[in-house]
Amino acid sequence: MAVLLLAAASPTRAASVELLNVSYDPTRELWRDLNAGFAAQYQKEKGVAVTIKQSHGGSSAQARAVIEGLAADVVTLASYIDTAAIAQRGLITGDWVKRLPNDSLPYTSTIVFVVRKGNPKGIRDWPDLVRPGVEVITPNPKTSGNGYLSFFSAWGSVVLRGGSRQAAIDYVTKLYKQVPVLDSGARGATVTFVQREIGDVHLAWENEARLEVQEAKGELDIIYPPISIRAEPHVALVDANVDRKKTRAVAEAYLKYLYTEPAQQTIARHFYRPMNEAVLKSHAATFPALRMFSIKEIALDFPDAHKQFIAEGGVFDKIYKPR
Amino acid sequence: MSHANRRVLPGFSLSLGYTLFYLSVLVVLPILACFSKAASLTASQFWAAVWTERTRAAYALTFGTSFVAAAVNVALGLLIAWVLVRYRFPGRRVMDALIDLPLALPTAVGGLVYASLYVKKGWLGQYLVPLGIQAAYSRLAIVLVLVFIGLPFVVRTVQPVLEDLDAEAEEAAASLGATRWQSFYRVILPPLYPALLTGFALAFARSLGEYGSVVFVSGNMPYKTEIAPVLIVARLEEFAYGEATAIAVVLLVISLALLVVINALDRWSRRSEAHA
Numbered sequence: 001m002a003v004l005l006l007a008a009a010s011p012t013r014a015a016s017v018e019l020l021n022v023s024y025d026p027t028r029e030l031w032r033d034l035n036a037g038f039a040a041q042y043q044k045e046k047g048v049a050v051t052i053k054q055s056h057g058g059s060s061a062q063a064r065a066v067i068e069g070l071a072a073d074v075v076t077l078a079s080y081i082d083t084a085a086i087a088q089r090g091l092i093t094g095d096w097v098k099r100l101p102n103d104s105l106p107y108t109s110t111i112v113f114v115v116r117k118g119n120p121k122g123i124r125d126w127p128d129l130v131r132p133g134v135e136v137i138t139p140n141p142k143t144s145g146n147g148y149l150s151f152f153s154a155w156g157s158v159v160l161r162g163g164s165r166q167a168a169i170d171y172v173t174k175l176y177k178q179v180p181v182l183d184s185g186a187r188g189a190t191v192t193f194v195q196r197e198i199g200d201v202h203l204a205w206e207n208e209a210r211l212e213v214q215e216a217k218g219e220l221d222i223i224y225p226p227i228s229i230r231a232e233p234h235v236a237l238v239d240a241n242v243d244r245k246k247t248r249a250v251a252e253a254y255l256k257y258l259y260t261e262p263a264q265q266t267i268a269r270h271f272y273r274p275m276n277e278a279v280l281k282s283h284a285a286t287f288p289a290l291r292m293f294s295i296k297e298i299a300l301d302f303p304d305a306h307k308q309f310i311a312e313g314g315v316f317d318k319i320y321k322p323r
Numbered sequence: 324m325s326h327a328n329r330r331v332l333p334g335f336s337l338s339l340g341y342t343l344f345y346l347s348v349l350v351v352l353p354i355l356a357c358f359s360k361a362a363s364l365t366a367s368q369f370w371a372a373v374w375t376e377r378t379r380a381a382y383a384l385t386f387g388t389s390f391v392a393a394a395v396n397v398a399l400g401l402l403i404a405w406v407l408v409r410y411r412f413p414g415r416r417v418m419d420a421l422i423d424l425p426l427a428l429p430t431a432v433g434g435l436v437y438a439s440l441y442v443k444k445g446w447l448g449q450y451l452v453p454l455g456i457q458a459a460y461s462r463l464a465i466v467l468v469l470v471f472i473g474l475p476f477v478v479r480t481v482q483p484v485l486e487d488l489d490a491e492a493e494e495a496a497a498s499l500g501a502t503r504w505q506s507f508y509r510v511i512l513p514p515l516y517p518a519l520l521t522g523f524a525l526a527f528a529r530s531l532g533e534y535g536s537v538v539f540v541s542g543n544m545p546y547k548t549e550i551a552p553v554l555i556v557a558r559l560e561e562f563a564y565g566e567a568t569a570i571a572v573v574l575l576v577i578s579l580a581l582l583v584v585i586n587a588l589d590r591w592s593r594r595s596e597a598h599a
């Protein structure tokens with residue numbers, strides 16, 4: 001709904017510009033702070049007032065909205081899959097991943113475990129999740145980015161530690177048998193785990209897990225498995241829209257701003273892992289080291305992994321085949 | 324079609340024109356768009372998308388739970404309408420207003436609330452789960468929330484008919500020696516059939532398309548509690564628009580067929596009522 005209202009973003013005027021940043025669900029607070037920082041800086045340097053509108057929703061629903069004509073100047077979606085789908089329709093052109101530093105990734109994130117106070121089931125690593133009596137909460141990989149990232153992490157935890165493909169299939173089959181509810185999105189899974197008190201471990205985005213534990217006031221703990229997926233929420237300029245709205249210069253400056261020291265600090269404060277090594281190190285207490293494996297270690301890329309594991313006819317579909 | 328049967332009310336062509344226009348823009352056009360999107364698939368792609376073990380399980384679940392919920396609503400709705408029309412008691416107006424609440428409440432909220440009531444640690448779940456009654460994350464959960472969503476439709480279609488019903492007929496039946504049960508199902512019930520059927524059809528149709536509340540209570544387990552709209556969303560996540568709309572088209576066609584049957588039943592019951 002907000003999407004429709006924002007779609008009417010007005011064109012540029014001389015000394016004031018409006019940008020639309022189309023993003024995914026949990027980044028509301030992050031972008032509010034980043035936008036304020038950028039607007040202040042741009043005003044000081046260029047004397048131009050920038051207003052940045054934000055639109056949030058499920059990542060792939062947001063991508064579909066942009067494909068259908070939502071006039072986003074930049075997209076900051078949860079997964080390469082969604083940004084690539086927009087690029088595939090010609091709205092983002094060229095080798096867009098390489099246009100910005102660090103493969104257009106101002107920050108990365110990962111999937112971690114949230115457990116009940118004191119970790120009563122002693123969950124430390126992926127194999128612990130399939131012990132008898134452990135209930136796992138994670139959203140449906142078919143309808144949620146958090147869901148498929150959890151799946152990829154689980155898969156990688158087997159094959160990247162020497163397990164065979166069959167061992168990985170056996171592992172995820174067992175794992176999803178211990179998932180009592182497949183919520184449709186990340187927020188639903190959080191409600192199931194925190195409010196309904198269902199399950200022993202919640203596989204969540206690191207930044208969401210941090211907030212979840214903070215808000216639970218001691219009732220929940222965060223556990224870092226030794227290995228997990230490197231989530232890659234790329235940022236990109238939507239070429240077709242910025243050319244039409246004549247906002248390219250501002251939009252480019254906006255995305256470049258994300259790599260500056262103050263922006264990287266803001267990112268770290270919101271529990272996303274900044275790409276700037278120095279900033280990351282200064283927040284070492286917040287971001288324990290773990291092996292964050294790249295999707296390229298288990299598939300060609302994210303779309304390929306989605307096709308092999310999650311999409312119709314993939315590994316995930318076979319898990320639930322009756323009998 | 325001219326002077327011979329001039330209509331009493333003016334503006335027939337204008338109002339018909341508007342009706343057709345609105346119907347086309349609001350209903351027919353989106354449905355056509357849906358069909359044309361699905362038509363972008365080849366026949367074999369279409370069948371592969373809509374007819375698998377998993378989609379069949381989802382259709383059966385969607386139609387089955389909607390049917391059961393609508394049937395429950397017919398019984399419950401009749402009872403509630405009866406109480407609201409025939410008895411005067413304090414709080415009746417409040418109760419009457421409450422009936423429409425499911426229409427106003429965002430269904431996702433309804434789903435979330437139902438689930439939190441019936442889970443193991445919920446207000447009701449703490450007593451039901453030990454008895455083996457899983458009223459959250461099960462088929463029963465889907466039926467419960469669909470009953471909630473569909474309730475106003477039966478009550479609001481039956482209520483006005485009941486209000487018009489003369490108590491004299493019942494009194495006559497009683498004085499002619501009918502038992503209370505006889506006067507209920509021979510005198511009161513028959514005039515209500517058309518309204519009950521319409522209410523059933525509305526509640527049923529409403530349930531078929533319900534997504535927001537069901538995803539929060541069903542648990543979405545494939546083959547068990549996964550409704551067809553969840554499959555549509557799953558295909559959209561793959562940017563497989565054609566396949567997603569194909570499933571929607573199947574739902575539409577089956578629903579349309581069922582509604583036609585219900586309408587036919589309705590007309591038949593009205594006619595037999597007139598003859599009685």
